[in-house]
Amino acid sequence: MTTKPAISLENVGALAFHIIASRLGPSEAAAVACVNKRFKDWASDESLWSIFSSQELGLSSPVDPLGNPSPSFKAAYGAWREAYGMYPWPLVRRVKNVWDRIKIWLTGNFPEVLPTLRKGASEDELNELEKSLKVKLPLPTRVLYRFCDGQEQCSDESSGSISGNLCGLIGGYSYYDFLVNVYLLPLNDIIKKTRKIARYVKFTRPKHVVMAVSSTYTEKMFFLDCEVGQLYVGTKNLLRSRERMPCVPNGLITSVHDSRNEPQLDAMLLWLEEHIRRLENGIIKVREDGNIRSISLFPEQPPTCSVATTSGVQVRASAVFAPEFSDLMEETEKYMFAYSIRMSLKPEGCFVHGMSFDSCQLYWRHWIIKSNDNIVGDINGEAVIGQYPLLRPRQKEFVYESCTTAEASPGSIEGSFTFIPGRLVDPKGSPFEVEVARFPLLLPDYIF
Amino acid sequence: MIADEIVLSFPNITRVTMSKVLEYCNIHGAGADDETRAFDEQFVDVDQKTLFDLVLAAHDLKIKMLYDIVGERTGDMMKGKTPEEIRIIFNIGENSCVDDHPLQKELNPWAFE
Numbered sequence: 001m002t003t004k005p006a007i008s009l010e011n012v013g014a015l016a017f018h019i020i021a022s023r024l025g026p027s028e029a030a031a032v033a034c035v036n037k038r039f040k041d042w043a044s045d046e047s048l049w050s051i052f053s054s055q056e057l058g059l060s061s062p063v064d065p066l067g068n069p070s071p072s073f074k075a076a077y078g079a080w081r082e083a084y085g086m087y088p089w090p091l092v093r094r095v096k097n098v099w100d101r102i103k104i105w106l107t108g109n110f111p112e113v114l115p116t117l118r119k120g121a122s123e124d125e126l127n128e129l130e131k132s133l134k135v136k137l138p139l140p141t142r143v144l145y146r147f148c149d150g151q152e153q154c155s156d157e158s159s160g161s162i163s164g165n166l167c168g169l170i171g172g173y174s175y176y177d178f179l180v181n182v183y184l185l186p187l188n189d190i191i192k193k194t195r196k197i198a199r200y201v202k203f204t205r206p207k208h209v210v211m212a213v214s215s216t217y218t219e220k221m222f223f224l225d226c227e228v229g230q231l232y233v234g235t236k237n238l239l240r241s242r243e244r245m246p247c248v249p250n251g252l253i254t255s256v257h258d259s260r261n262e263p264q265l266d267a268m269l270l271w272l273e274e275h276i277r278r279l280e281n282g283i284i285k286v287r288e289d290g291n292i293r294s295i296s297l298f299p300e301q302p303p304t305c306s307v308a309t310t311s312g313v314q315v316r317a318s319a320v321f322a323p324e325f326s327d328l329m330e331e332t333e334k335y336m337f338a339y340s341i342r343m344s345l346k347p348e349g350c351f352v353h354g355m356s357f358d359s360c361q362l363y364w365r366h367w368i369i370k371s372n373d374n375i376v377g378d379i380n381g382e383a384v385i386g387q388y389p390l391l392r393p394r395q396k397e398f399v400y401e402s403c404t405t406a407e408a409s410p411g412s413i414e415g416s417f418t419f420i421p422g423r424l425v426d427p428k429g430s431p432f433e434v435e436v437a438r439f440p441l442l443l444p445d446y447i448f
Numbered sequence: 449m450i451a452d453e454i455v456l457s458f459p460n461i462t463r464v465t466m467s468k469v470l471e472y473c474n475i476h477g478a479g480a481d482d483e484t485r486a487f488d489e490q491f492v493d494v495d496q497k498t499l500f501d502l503v504l505a506a507h508d509l510k511i512k513m514l515y516d517i518v519g520e521r522t523g524d525m526m527k528g529k530t531p532e533e534i535r536i537i538f539n540i541g542e543n544s545c546v547d548d549h550p551l552q553k554e555l556n557p558w559a560f561e
Contacts, residue, residue: 023523030559
C-alpha cells in the first residue's frame with residue numbers, strides 16, 4: 001500500500017516558497033502553478049513575479065510593453081512574453097536592457113533627446129520594410145526596432161531660437177566648418193534613403209540598408225549588410241567605388257538569423273551596447289558649444305585623451321577617427337582624424353619664472369606628428385585656427401578643433417604651445433612653453 | 449545549576465530529523481569551506497519525506513543556512529518538470545479546480561514552449 005508522505009510538497013511549498021522559487025525561473029513557476037490550486041496560489045504570488053519582472057525586464061512597477069499599467073506583475077510579465085514571443089527571450093531581454101540604459105543615461109545627461117526616440121515599430125511595419133527592400137533583417141535589429149523606431153529629427157520647441165540642439169543619439173563632432181551628428185533612421189526613412197542611395201551606389205547583393213546618417217550637410221552614412229549582420233560606414237570614396245569600413249569587430253557577430261542558437265548578436269546591437277558603455281563611463285560626453293548641446297565623440301578620458309598641466313595651464317587633447325573623409329586608396333593621406341584641444345587656467349593663475357600671473361595668452365603652436373613612432377610631421381605656426389586664446393582662472397575651457405591625416409595606425413600627436421603672461425598687447429613677462437601631452441591617432445575597433 | 453535541567457521539547461520534529469539537524473550544525477560550526485560544501489551535497493541527497501521534514505525543522509528552529517540548502521534542493525527537484533511530472537514525483541492530487549489547469553496553460557503559453 002502506498003502512503004502519501006506525512007508532509008507533502010504543498011505544505012513545504014506554502015512555507016518555503018521563496019527559497020524554492022529562487023531556484024525556479026518564470027517558466028518553471030508558471031508550470032508549477034498548473035499542478036493544483038494550492039500551487040497556483042503560491043506560485044502566483046506577486047512578490048515572486050515582481051522579482052522575476054525586475055530581474056528579467058528591469059520593471060519596478062507592473063507595466064505592459066505599451067507602457068500601460070498592468071493589474072499585477074504576473075500579468076505584466078505574461079504581456080511582455082506574449083508581445084515578444086516571436087523572438088528568443090534572452091535576445092529580447094538584452095535589447096530591452098540596452099534601450100533602458102540609453103534612456104536612463106539620457107534622462108540624467110541629455111533629456112532633450114528623449115522625445116526624439118520614436119515608439120517601437122510593429123511586426124507589420126518590420127515585415128513591410130523587408131518586403132519593400134527585399135531583405136531579411138537580422139533578428140537583433142528587428143528586436144531593436146520593436147523597442148524604438150529610430151529618431152525624429154530634433155525640433156526646437158523653445159520659441160524663436162535659431163539653433164536647436166543636435167539630438168543624434170550616436171552624436172558626432174565638428175571641426176572647421178564640417179559638422180557631423182548621427183541619428184538612427186526610422187523604418188520608413190530607411191526605406192526611402194536605401195532606395196535613393198541605391199541609384200548612386202550600386203552595391204552587389206546582398207543589399208545594404210541605410211540605418212543611420214548625419215543630419216547635417218556632411219555626408220556620413222551607415223549601412224547594414226542584412227545577410228551577414230555587419231554595419232559599414234561610407235568613406236570619401238563611397239559614391240565613386242562603394243568604399244566602406246566595418247564598424248564592429250567581425251568576430252563578435254553571430255547567429256543573426258538563427259533563433260535557436262544563442263546569443264544572437266548583430267552589428268547594430270553590439271554598436272549600441274558599445275556606445276552606451278562609453279557614455280556611461282564618461283569616455284564620451286555631452287558637449288555644449290554656445291547654445292547647442294550634442295553628444296561629442298571626442299574622448300574625454302585617458303588613455304585616448306591626454307592631459308598635462310604646465311605652469312598652471314592645463315591642456316586636454318584627444319582625436320576621433322573621421323571615416324567619411326578618409327580615403328583608403330590614398331598612400332599617405334589615408335585616415336582622417338579630427339582632434340579637439342581644450343585649454344584652461346588653474347584657479348591659482350599661471351605660475352612661471354617664480355611669479356604669479358592672473359592671465360596668459362597663446363602665441364605659438366608646435367606639433368610633432370608620429371606614425372608608428374616615426375616622426376612624419378613637425379609643424380610650427382602662430383595661433384591656433386587663427387585665434388590667440390586668452391586664458392583667465394575659473395573660466396570655461398577654451399576648445400578648438402582641427403584635423404590631420406595619417407598614413408597608418410597607430411599614430412600620435414604631441415607638442416607644445418607658447419604662452420605670454422598677461423596679454424599679447426600687454427605682456428607681463430617672457431614667454432613660456434606649455435606641454436600638450438601625446439594623444440593617440442588610433443583606428444578604432446568600433447567606428448561611430 | 450537550574451540551567452542544566454531545562455528540558456527542550458520539539459513535538460513537530462522527530463528524533464531522526466533532529467539528529468540530522470544536529471549533524472549539520474556540527475559540521476558547519478567552524479564555517480564554510482570545500483569540505484562543508486561536499487558534505488552539503490550528499491546531505492540533501494535524501495528521499496522526499498526526509499527532505500520535507502528538514503525544511504520544516506529548519507524553518508521552526510530558524511537555522512537559515514540549513515533552510516536555504518534544503519529549500520533550494522526542493523526547488524531543484526521541480527526544475528524542468530511539467531505539471532503532470534511534478535504531481536507524479538511528489539504524489540500530489542489534482543484536488544479541486546481541475547478546470548483551472550488548461551486555463552493556466554492558455555494564459556501562459558510561453559511557459560510551455
